[in-house]
Structures are given as structure tokens and as C-alpha cells.
Amino acid sequence: MSLAGHVATLGRGPGRSRSLTQDEARDAMTLMLGKDAAPEAIGALLMLLRMKGETAEEIAGFAAAAQEQAPALPRVDLDWPSYAAGRTRGLPWFLVSALMVAQSGKRAMLHGWNGSDPTVRNGLETLGIPIAHTPAEAEAALNAGNIVYMPLENLCPPLMHLLSLRAVLGLRSCVNTVCRMLNPAGAAASVQGVFHPSYRLLQADAAQRLGLRSLTVIKGGGGEFERHPAKAIEAFGLRDGAPWQETEAARLEGTRRLADSARPINSLKVAVSPAALPRFESEIILGTAHLAMDTLGCADSPLHFPDGTHASTSLPLTA
Structure with a gap:
């Protein structure tokens, strides 16, 4: 037709x-x-x-x-899309969570486009997460450190063109959701963030139709897969290919927005060593990493910060 x-x-x-x-x-x-x-x-x-x-x-x-x-890519364990515009969030602490997943031995592919906001890509550079522009570069990065980021403009230029039509049409289109569902490396597990809660079930249902085995979708920081530690989180998705839903209790008490403290991008380097990391930011990272590991079926696996410090993902509720 x-x-x-x-x-x-x-x-x-x-x-x-x-x-x-x-x-x-x-x-x-x-x-x-x-x-x-x-x-x-x-x-x-x-x-x-x-x-x-x-x-x-x-x-x-x-x-x-x-x-x-999309081009043929090396297989990975976890698909991690990043397509939020970033206007309502702070620093991309979720990138540290992705690093922790990679350090656990799981191969993770991040991919995305964040409009005119350079924060995520600057964060990748700050943390030393490789940006690959070709399948060969992606494979080399994954073999070296189990993690890589692929820009959408290199991954699928025609889809990038459709996404860019927002500037012409003046409105978001379904292409934003399609990008989150792209899963270019054919991972069996994916983590996805949304800004509007109504999309959680839509993406879970679409993922099941696409044959995904494991998926966690949350209303995350600015639309990214990043959990707020002072709020209970409703997670939707798939486990073993079947619909799944769970509510995770808050990890901290108190009220605070993720974007309350404006910090320069170099502040992400503090997260490499948890000794200098404030508790709130530490819990953003740990809570997000825990959800990602649970999606992989490895909720009980040990996690470590980039400097090798062991990280507990079951800390008690605290003020």
C-alpha cells in the first residue's frame, strides 16, 4: 500500500x-x-x-x-535508550548506573538523541563511556568495557530525520516512542524511561509484541530511565515475556526534585568514588542500577562503583 x-x-x-x-x-x-x-x-x-x-x-x-x-550490531545483554529532552532533570546520574551494570559483566548499549540539550553526551565524555559511530567501533568498545553509546544520527539516519520533524510540525510524534523501542542490538532485556506515565503500559505491550523477554519502564527523571530515590516507583514491563508490574518503595525520606541542585557536568566525576558522593545522588545511582540489574534477572548480583567500591542496593530508609 x-x-x-x-x-x-x-x-x-x-x-x-x-x-x-x-x-x-x-x-x-x-x-x-x-x-x-x-x-x-x-x-x-x-x-x-x-x-x-x-x-x-x-x-x-x-x-x-x-x-x-539499523546496521548489524554485536549482541548485548541490555538495551538502554536515552531520548529525553532533559528540561526537568539534573545531571545524568543514570550514566553511572549503566557503568555499574557494565562492571558487573553485562554488556550494555546506550543509544539516543536529546534534542539541543548536550548534557547526556557531555556526561558520556566526562565518565569515559565510549561513543561509537560504526558497528566496528561499537564492537571494540563492548569488548573493552562492556558498554557503548551509539548516537541515533549514526545508528539510523532516516529515523533521526523523522524525529527531527518535531521542529517542523511543532509537536511530539510517535517517533519518540519508536526510538525507545528500537533495541538496535537485539538485546533480550531493555530499560526505558518515560515522561508521561500513560506510555508505560503502551511500551510494555509493544515490547511483548516485538518478542522482548524482559523490560522495565518507569516515569523517570526528565523522561530518562532514572529513578527518584525519595519516591515510590511504579514499574511496568515484562518478565520472561509476560506482563509484569511492581511498586518499589522509596529509598530515602524527604521531598526533593532531581533538578534542585544545579551542578556542572564535571560533578559526575564525584560518582566514580562514593566517599565524596552525597547520599541523595548515591541513591539515584544505586536505585537505578538495581532496577537495571533486576531487569537482567540479576537483582542479587553485587554492584560496584567505578572505583571498585562495593555498593549495597538495599540500604535502609533514612532521612
């Missing part, structure tokens, strides 16, 4: 329009990622989905087509 045909399916009007099936969504995304799709049709389809609200079938179909466009 042409892209115009898919637009017609979505936009025929009350009583006649309907959502796309998973196969139709896969075909539509394949067309949008190609070179011949009319930009007017792409914009129409994305905005019709925005008005209607995307379904799990549509997200799964779109993500499957996008996965076909």
Missing part, C-alpha cells in the same frame, strides 16, 4: 477511520524511512496518529521496520 493509503486508513473520518494493524504500521514506517515518501504524507500520518493516540500494534510495527534499517 502507498503511504497515502495508510493516511486514508487513519483519516477517513468518524465511523470509517481505524488504527493501523501491526503489519500496516510496519509497511508505513518502511515507506517513511525510504527516499520516495512525500513529506506532506509523512506529516499527515504522524499528526493523525498524534490526534488519535498510537496503539501498541502501531508502535510495534513501526519499531520492527526501524530495526530493519
Whole structure:
């Protein structure tokens, strides 16, 4: 079917329009990622989905087509997307959590794009997490340290183009969710953050349709997979391929926002050694790492800070 045909399916009007099936969504995304799709049709389809609200079938179909466009990559244990704009969060402490997962022996691939906010990519450089632009660079980084970050613009340029249409259309589209579901290295486990809680179940349902075995989705700091230590966290996703939901108790007492303390990016270096790390930031890192390890089925495995210091993930509630 042409892209115009898919637009017609979505936009025929009350009583006649309907959502796309998973196969139709896969075909539509394949067309949008190609070179011949009319930009007017792409914009129409994305905005019709925005008005209607995307379904799990549509997200799964779109993500499957996008996965076909990504290059062949070395397999990893954990997929960690990062696509939040960062306006409501502090420093990306979750990057330290990802490092801790890698130090446990699990291979983790981060990938993403954060709009005009350079904080995450500056944090990668500060912490020494390799940024790979090719599959060969990714494999070398994973073999050396079990962790790598791939920019979306290198990973899948056509999908990056669709994501960038937000500046043209003026609104977020379903492409933001598709990017989170990309899982370019075919990991069996994924951790995902959302800003709007309603997307947690949508992404869990789409992940199940894509055959993911384990997934944890939370409303995280600024939309990233990063838990707030002073709040109970509702987690949704999959375990052994089946729907799963759990509430994790707060790790700290008190009230505070993640972005309350503005700090320079070099402050992330403090997290390499926990002795100089404030308790609140330490609990951001440990709580996020614990959720990631639980997603991998390794909740009881020991964790260490980047300097080798043993980290407990079951500290008592404290003020």
C-alpha cells in the first residue's frame, strides 16, 4: 500500500477511520524511512496518529521496520535508550548506573538523541563511556568495557530525520516512542524511561509484541530511565515475556526534585568514588542500577562503583 493509503486508513473520518494493524504500521514506517515518501504524507500520518493516540500494534510495527534499517550490531545483554529532552532533570546520574551494570559483566548499549540539550553526551565524555559511530567501533568498545553509546544520527539516519520533524510540525510524534523501542542490538532485556506515565503500559505491550523477554519502564527523571530515590516507583514491563508490574518503595525520606541542585557536568566525576558522593545522588545511582540489574534477572548480583567500591542496593530508609 502507498503511504497515502495508510493516511486514508487513519483519516477517513468518524465511523470509517481505524488504527493501523501491526503489519500496516510496519509497511508505513518502511515507506517513511525510504527516499520516495512525500513529506506532506509523512506529516499527515504522524499528526493523525498524534490526534488519535498510537496503539501498541502501531508502535510495534513501526519499531520492527526501524530495526530493519539499523546496521548489524554485536549482541548485548541490555538495551538502554536515552531520548529525553532533559528540561526537568539534573545531571545524568543514570550514566553511572549503566557503568555499574557494565562492571558487573553485562554488556550494555546506550543509544539516543536529546534534542539541543548536550548534557547526556557531555556526561558520556566526562565518565569515559565510549561513543561509537560504526558497528566496528561499537564492537571494540563492548569488548573493552562492556558498554557503548551509539548516537541515533549514526545508528539510523532516516529515523533521526523523522524525529527531527518535531521542529517542523511543532509537536511530539510517535517517533519518540519508536526510538525507545528500537533495541538496535537485539538485546533480550531493555530499560526505558518515560515522561508521561500513560506510555508505560503502551511500551510494555509493544515490547511483548516485538518478542522482548524482559523490560522495565518507569516515569523517570526528565523522561530518562532514572529513578527518584525519595519516591515510590511504579514499574511496568515484562518478565520472561509476560506482563509484569511492581511498586518499589522509596529509598530515602524527604521531598526533593532531581533538578534542585544545579551542578556542572564535571560533578559526575564525584560518582566514580562514593566517599565524596552525597547520599541523595548515591541513591539515584544505586536505585537505578538495581532496577537495571533486576531487569537482567540479576537483582542479587553485587554492584560496584567505578572505583571498585562495593555498593549495597538495599540500604535502609533514612532521612
